[in-house]
Amino acid sequence: MADYVVGLTGGVASGKSEVTRRFEALGVAVADADLAARDAVAVGSEGLAEVVAAFGAGALAPDGSLDRPAMRRRVFADDAARLRLEAIVHPRVRDLLRAQCAAAPGPYAIAAIPLLAEALPVQGTGAGGRAAYPWLRRVLVVDVPVEVQRERLLARDGIDAALAERMIAAQATRQERLAIADDVIVNDGPLEALEAHVAALDARYRALAGAG
Numbered sequence: 201m202a203d204y205v206v207g208l209t210g211g212v213a214s215g216k217s218e219v220t221r222r223f224e225a226l227g228v229a230v231a232d233a234d235l236a237a238r239d240a241v242a243v244g245s246e247g248l249a250e251v252v253a254a255f256g257a258g259a260l261a262p263d264g265s266l267d268r269p270a271m272r273r274r275v276f277a278d279d280a281a282r283l284r285l286e287a288i289v290h291p292r293v294r295d296l297l298r299a300q301c302a303a304a305p306g307p308y309a310i311a312a313i314p315l316l317a318e319a320l321p322v323q324g325t326g327a328g329g330r331a332a333y334p335w336l337r338r339v340l341v342v343d344v345p346v347e348v349q350r351e352r353l354l355a356r357d358g359i360d361a362a363l364a365e366r367m368i369a370a371q372a373t374r375q376e377r378l379a380i381a382d383d384v385i386v387n388d389g390p391l392e393a394l395e396a397h398v399a400a401l402d403a404r405y406r407a408l409a410g411a412g
């Protein structure tokens with residue numbers, strides 16, 4: 201049971217997947233917020249029932265699953281609707297991540313949370329961002345200069361420069377992310393450099409988890 205959990209975050213195309221793959225190769229369990237966000241509103245879930253209660257049956261595709269394109273259009277230009285949807289999904293994502301990490305074998309686990317620096321205020325507490333995850337013992341940020349992010353995004357996704365720019369601008373800034381970091385992987389070098397960096401962090405996390 202891993203109750204020592206490291207939160208991992210980083211901007212779009214910063215290299216989070218490359219980093220988590222290398223932790224997994226060392227036997228570390230990684231819980232993924234993007235996958236948890238799907239599970240949170242899976243067919244038959246309480247989360248999906250709440251979305252339907254809030255947004256009506258128009259939130260569903262003909263097969264009964266969440267109609268993601270329709271919901272995206274719905275919340276795109278409507279902040280109140282977006283906040284309503286996030287207030288349903290985000291707490292469930294946090295609970296799922298916590299449960300998956302707690303159930304993971306090994307001395308520690310990683311929760312990969314792309315929007316950790318952007319997370320919503322927690323209703324009624326005034327807490328948001330990193331504070332929405334008080335059970336994270338450390339935060340690891342994958343950090344790259346914006347130019348590198350842009351290049352990798354264009355190369356990987358074949359999108360145009362304007363869209364890449366909008367995706368980067370929609371996220372927290374590099375400084376906002378670094379402000380919540382306990383540990384940083386600067387991923388502007390070759391991929392081979394990642395392995396040693398991840399191995400060193402893994403040794404540190406095992407030691408910290410072992411020390412309680």
Ligand SMILES: Nc1ncnc2c1ncn2[C@@H]1O[C@H](COP(=O)(O)OP(=O)(O)OP(=O)(O)O)[C@@H](O)[C@H]1O
Pocket residue numbers: 210211212213214215216217218219314352353356387388389390391
């Ligand atoms: N150090 C590196 N050198 C060269 N290419 C890299 C490096 N790190 C990551 N990449 C490449 O950049 C792209 C983005 O990396 P990756 O998919 O790991 O980012 P991510 O942060 O998980 O992305 P997203 O935010 O979209 O989930 C991938 O094609 C990956 O192989």
